Amino acid sequence: MRQAVNISAADVIPEPEAVLRGLSVPEGVAADLRFQRLLRAALDILTARSCPAGLFGEIAADEFGYVYGGSGSNDPDTPLHHIYPKATGLALFAVTLGREVSREIDYLFHVREFALATILDAAASQAAELAGDAVEREFAAVLAANGLFQGETRLLRYSPGYCGWHMSGQRALFDRLRPDEIGITLRESFLMEPLKSMSGVIAAGPAAIHDFEDVFPCCAGCENPTCRERIRRALSG
Amino acid sequence: MDILSRIAQELEAGEDERVAELTREAIAQNLAPKEILDRGLLAGMNVVGEKFRAHEVFLPDVLLAAKAMYAGLDLLKPLLIRDGVPPAGKIILGTVQGDLHDIGKNLVGIMLKGAGFEVIDLGHDVPPARFIDAATENGADLIGMSTLLTTTMPVMRQVVAMIEERGLRGKIRTIVGGAPVTAEYAREIGADAYSFDGSHAVERVKRLMAEA
Ligand code: B1M
Numbered sequence: 204m205r206q207a208v209n210i211s212a213a214d215v216i217p218e219p220e221a222v223l224r225g226l227s228v229p230e231g232v233a234a235d236l237r238f239q240r241l242l243r244a245a246l247d248i249l250t251a252r253s254c255p256a257g258l259f260g261e262i263a264a265d266e267f268g269y270v271y272g273g274s275g276s277n278d279p280d281t282p283l284h285h286i287y288p289k290a291t292g293l294a295l296f297a298v299t300l301g302r303e304v305s306r307e308i309d310y311l312f313h314v315r316e317f318a319l320a321t322i323l324d325a326a327a328s329q330a331a332e333l334a335g336d337a338v339e340r341e342f343a344a345v346l347a348a349n350g351l352f353q354g355e356t357r358l359l360r361y362s363p364g365y366c367g368w369h370m371s372g373q374r375a376l377f378d379r380l381r382p383d384e385i386g387i388t389l390r391e392s393f394l395m396e397p398l399k400s401m402s403g404v405i406a407a408g409p410a411a412i413h414d415f416e417d418v419f420p421c422c423a424g425c426e427n428p429t430c431r432e433r434i435r436r437a438l439s440g
Numbered sequence: 441m442d443i444l445s446r447i448a449q450e451l452e453a454g455e456d457e458r459v460a461e462l463t464r465e466a467i468a469q470n471l472a473p474k475e476i477l478d479r480g481l482l483a484g485m486n487v488v489g490e491k492f493r494a495h496e497v498f499l500p501d502v503l504l505a506a507k508a509m510y511a512g513l514d515l516l517k518p519l520l521i522r523d524g525v526p527p528a529g530k531i532i533l534g535t536v537q538g539d540l541h542d543i544g545k546n547l548v549g550i551m552l553k554g555a556g557f558e559v560i561d562l563g564h565d566v567p568p569a570r571f572i573d574a575a576t577e578n579g580a581d582l583i584g585m586s587t588l589l590t591t592t593m594p595v596m597r598q599v600v601a602m603i604e605e606r607g608l609r610g611k612i613r614t615i616v617g618g619a620p621v622t623a624e625y626a627r628e629i630g631a632d633a634y635s636f637d638g639s640h641a642v643e644r645v646k647r648l649m650a651e652a
Contacts, residue, residue, distance in 0.1 A: 226498070226499045226500060227498065227499055228498045228499065228500065229495075229498075232498065234500060235500075237454070237504065238500045238504070241500075308543075312546050315507065315510055316507075317503045317506050317507055317546075317550055318500060318503035318504050318507060320546070321499065321503055321543065321546075321547070322500075324543045364589075370589065370590065370591050371591070390538065391538060392537075392538030392539060392589060392591045392592050393589075393591055394538065394539060394540060394589060394591075394592075396540070398540050398541070427619075
């Protein structure tokens with residue numbers, strides 16, 4: 204099954220606190236009044252300018268194995284290589300916020316509204332993640348409707364460019380999912396346009412399938428082990 | 441407190457309108473534009489940079505200070521040109537071909553301009569030859585390249601190699617940065633410097649300029 208997901212701008216507006224964290228402001232450090240005003244303005248712009256859209260397509264494990272293999276450039280061993288065969292449901296996905304947000308960020312930089320531009324950029328990055336959450340919820344609903352969502356089922360997203368899944372894997376993913384339908388195109392460098400877009404696979408299954416030790420080749424050079432927090436959340440429900 | 445210290449202080453607080461007002465006042469008092477720049481604007485921005493490195497202030501504060509810096513610099517620029525005061529250095533900056541991520545590059549540019557460098561920003565998706573053509577056309581001292589993708593990192597190598605081929609090594613220096621770029625990679629491709637963030641980039645560029 205392949206399904207476009209209607210996502211409203213309101214679904215993707217992040218919490219102001221989360222945006223601050225995205226700007227590397229530590230927890231507990233309050234933003235001054237001017238900054239809070241800019242933060243509100245950025246979120247207003249984000250609400251007005253983002254046109255979020257999502258798409259997912261269910262895929263069987265063996266077919267996914269083929270997509271995952273991509274051009275053969277993945278690390279020799281990866282966490283996802285062990286996760287996907289145990290999944291009870293898999294879906295390729297892509298989401299985007301559309302072009303307007305990035306244009307607005309460029310414009311704000313151009314007119315030297317650095318603070319507003321940077322806040323909007325950070326907020327939009329988080330909005331792309333929230334759009335991913337919306338698609339994930341939709342896939343969970345489909346699984347539930349088919350009796351495939353049990354109490355211990357957890358969904359997590361995995362993306363090309365992370366954890367040993369080579370960026371070139373985008374090509375096979377795009378060939379199969381065809382996200383051009385929602386306005387996302389792939390460049391030669393495997394970057395998606397619009398910039399605020401995300402792609403990958405949603406894997407559903409018992410929480411334990413998502414758990415892995417950081418012993419893979421990709422873990423050695425990883426400076427941003429967001430997997431730990433994701434695994435913790437999956438395991439704690 | 442003298443007017444230059446007040447400029448520095450208001451800049452630190454990110455008060456762009458006050459900085460513009462005080463800069464105007466300092467110009468009206470016939471203070472040398474270079475003095476206003478060095479002891480007012482740059483002094484304030486240096487403190488912000490130091491506090492940022494020490495985690496005493498955060499990105500939002502730096503961005504507000506940068507805006508205030510420009511508010512003063514815009515008024516001073518014509519006077520600095522009139523007096524023949526050269527910028528601290530001229531830098532060509534861009535995100536390499538294939539990559540559209542430019543927020544980090546923009547931040548680096550803001551910090552460099554804030555430190556008194558002239559920055560010519562070529563934007564994103566910049567082909568190797570364009571970096572070098574822009575550098576030679578503008579008589580730049582440095583090329584700064586940014587990328588966030590491993591797939592586009594090799595473009596940095598191409599630029600460094602092209603500088604060598606054109607016999608410009610030593611005349612045009614290079615600094616590279618971006619999430620996947622490391623000091624080791626910079627060394628491997630023959631770049632002159634690597635930096636992990638905006639304020640560190642300022643330090644590295646200052647050092648490169650001093651070595652030139
Ligand atoms: C000239 O001298 C210098 C000196 C210093 C220089 C310099 C030049 N240039 C930069 N610096 C330095 O100074 C700057 C200021 O401090 C810094 O600049 P940065 O640009 O690094 O920092 C910015 C201020 C803030 N940083 C950022 O905005 C990037 C943060 C991370 C987490 C990130 C984010 C937020 C996003 N992403 Co994505 N994303 C990641 C990033 C991981 C990371 N740790 O960096 C990265 C870049 N992304 C990655 C990936 C894979 C992807 N992302 C994607 C999507 C997204 C979001 C939309 C969710 C969001 C938007 C990003 C944006 N900027 O618009 C996808 C691609 C999007 C597309 N259009 O194709 C997708 C492909 C995932 C997918 N399949 O969906 C990875 C690339 C991996 C690779 N192999 O190349 C990645 C490194 C994450 C990872 N795996 O660790 C320094 O690097």
